[in-house]
Amino acid sequence: xxxxxxxxxxxxxxxxxxxxxRHYDFVPPVQLSDYMVYxxxxxxxAYARMRENAPVCWCTEDEFSxxxxxxxxxxxxxxxxxxxxxxxxxxGINMNYGxxxxxxxxxxxxxxxxxxxxxxxxxxxxxxxxxxxxTASYVADLRKKVDAxxxxxxxxxxxxxxxLDLVENFSAELxxxxxxxxxxxxxxxxxxxxxxMHYLELAQxxxxxxxxxxxxxxxxxxxxxxxxxxxxxxxxxxxxxRAEPRNDLLSAIANAEVDGAPLPDEFLDGSxxxxxxxxxxxxxxxxxxxxxxxxxxxxxxxxxxxxxSLLPNFVHEAIRMVSPVIYMRRTATCDTEISGQRIxxxxxxxMYYGAANRDPSVFxxxxxxxxxxxxxxxxxxxxxxxxxxxxxxxxxxxxxAAFAQILARFPEVVCNGDFKIAPSNFVHAxxxxxxxxxxR
Ligand code: HEM
Numbered sequence: 001x002x003x004x005x006x007x008x009x010x011x012x013x014x015x016x017x018x019x020x021x022r023h024y025d026f027v028p029p030v031q032l033s034d035y036m037v038y039x040x041x042x043x044x045x046a047y048a049r050m051r052e053n054a055p056v057c058w059c060t061e062d063e064f065s066x067x068x069x070x071x072x073x074x075x076x077x078x079x080x081x082x083x084x085x086x087x088x089x090x091x092g093i094n095m096n097y098g099x100x101x102x103x104x105x106x107x108x109x110x111x112x113x114x115x116x117x118x119x120x121x122x123x124x125x126x127x128x129x130x131x132x133x134x135t136a137s138y139v140a141d142l143r144k145k146v147d148a149x150x151x152x153x154x155x156x157x158x159x160x161x162x163x164l165d166l167v168e169n170f171s172a173e174l175x176x177x178x179x180x181x182x183x184x185x186x187x188x189x190x191x192x193x194x195x196x197m198h199y200l201e202l203a204q205x206x207x208x209x210x211x212x213x214x215x216x217x218x219x220x221x222x223x224x225x226x227x228x229x230x231x232x233x234x235x236x237x238x239x240x241x242r243a244e245p246r247n248d249l250l251s252a253i254a255n256a257e258v259d260g261a262p263l264p265d266e267f268l269d270g271s272x273x274x275x276x277x278x279x280x281x282x283x284x285x286x287x288x289x290x291x292x293x294x295x296x297x298x299x300x301x302x303x304x305x306x307x308x309s310l311l312p313n314f315v316h317e318a319i320r321m322v323s324p325v326i327y328m329r330r331t332a333t334c335d336t337e338i339s340g341q342r343i344x345x346x347x348x349x350x351m352y353y354g355a356a357n358r359d360p361s362v363f364x365x366x367x368x369x370x371x372x373x374x375x376x377x378x379x380x381x382x383x384x385x386x387x388x389x390x391x392x393x394x395x396x397x398x399x400x401a402a403f404a405q406i407l408a409r410f411p412e413v414v415c416n417g418d419f420k421i422a423p424s425n426f427v428h429a430x431x432x433x434x435x436x437x438x439x440r
Contacts (some may be wrong), residue, residue: 002122002258004266006112010091010346011066014352015325020335032069033095035204042326042428044367046127047071047355056341058301059350064096067329067348068341069129071355073362073380075338079351080384086330086349088387093328094426095350097305102207104224106231106269114270116278116387122258123386126267129256130390131347133182133249139393142181146401149177154409155429162437163416167288167430170402172197175283178398183242183275184248189233196230197280199223199433200206234272235265249275252274270402281427282324283395287402288430289322290315295415297369304371305407314371320379321369323354324428328383353381354428412438 029046030037037043050057051071060066070076092112097103112147113116115126132138155171155333172194180190199206199222206223209215241254242262253271256263263271294301304310327350332343343349356364357379370376382389389395418434 001261001269002264004109004113004264005089005092006109006266009089009112009117012096014065016065018058018068018347020342022054022058023341024057025053026050026057028054028057028059028069032059032352033064033425035423038326038425038428039275039421039423041421042323042354044354044358047352047358051355051359056338056343063099063108065348067350068338068343069327070338070349070351071359072339073356073359076353076356076380077352077384079338079349080380080387083120083386085333085336086332087119088117088123088328088330088350090346091329091331091348092117093330095327095329095348098204099211102211104207104227105205105272107227108202109266110270110273112229112270113264113266116274117270120386125258126263126271127386127390129252130249133252134285134390134393136393139397140307142178142394143397143401145167146174146178146398147405149174150401154405157437158409163434164437166291166415166433166435167284168432171284171287171291171430172280173289174398174402176278177231178283178394179276182249182279182394182406184246184250185237188381192229192233193276196226197276199226200230200277201281201422201424201429203227204426230276231269231272234276235268236349238268239274245359254270257434270298275423278366278389279391279394281429283391283398285324285428285430286319286322286395287397288433289324289428290318290399291406291413291433291435292404292415292419292430293318293321293369294413300369300371304403305411308404308408310371311326311400311404312396313373313376314403315396316371316379317371318378318399319395320373320376321355322428323357323379323381325353325381326424326426326428327352328387349382351383353383356380409440410437412436414438 029049029404057069059069073326093116148185153170175191210220237250238254240249245251304314330349332345332347334345336343360366382392414436416436420432422429422431
């Protein structure tokens, strides 16, 4: 029987000091747990100082136990690969799950009961069931539909433009389309997904403010209704696919077996939440982030326009620079050591991907956007090892399809400077990005 991570995961104790003390005597320049820190983009300067002074740096959290922040590429690589010592299951993959009074029972449960929070050997059993929908040949077939959708979205933008919000008109739409195709979601239901994503992104902020009575009750009602609707829809679709399987990812999840038994309902909710969230938000922010980079580095944009064969490498380089997932967490299963710092069993270790991807020992002049960078593909924005992002081919393909057409059709496209980044310490979430499409 598949164990529920939501009922077995380690709970955080109140603020504490690290068991074995600090090997590196350094106070982090920013509070990495504060989600407002990220509304100006990731704190790359702070990452660099931490990497130089304390690559394994103790960070505190207001009401939780504190954690070790890793900022060196090699250390993060080593932790990703040593899944016996650094567990995804023991405490989940988030820094913390919020104080009990801010937790939404169903969201909280589903955030744990899915494959990203499972360790070997059950993790691989569940991952294997998803794999046929992420192979190179499946993705190549999907590309045709994605290309057509890109054309449609750009037609709509051309009719509306030239100045518009790229997030609403493109970055949010394309990943939802692609995911709906893989999952097998009927076209009529797709707008609901857009709405649910909007509320999901506001969850951390809304639940925290509601707990202290600062949230508009009417908004909270809408929020709770939408979250419930999202889970009800997932359950009804998955149950329908159990009764009548088709050739889509929802059927694969619905009929997955672990140790010979079907997934419990809790894992159906969790798998639904994971795939909807992981497949959307990350790609959306990579598209918007790539557009910002092309505006900040106009010489690189020209280079790409002149030589379209650079597109695949541009995608790796853009994802390296954007690193849309800020961190993943692991929990030590035994006393251990990273780069001279002793870590005690049960302590939390967070891997800051944006820091690893700008580590100058791996990427020369790391803050320079270079569409021809020879080792751009070595970035670890998708993680590594057994949990490495299942959707990386899908994400790369969408970025390539998007920018092949955007640059061919709107070579003068540029960001006007107006943008918003939502408060989140987990995902670099660009919620608004004004672009001027220029002359066509
Ligand atoms: C640029 C876009 C994306 C980025 C940066 C990204 C990043 C990540 C990262 C960092 C992980 C965790 C790796 C680890 O713990 O070592 C992950 C896992 C995962 N991603 Fe992505 N992701 C992206 C797009 C997607 C897409 C498009 C999908 C699905 C269509 C997807 C589905 C998943 C799933 C299912 C997992 C869990 C895998 C497992 O636990 O075995 N991701 N992703």
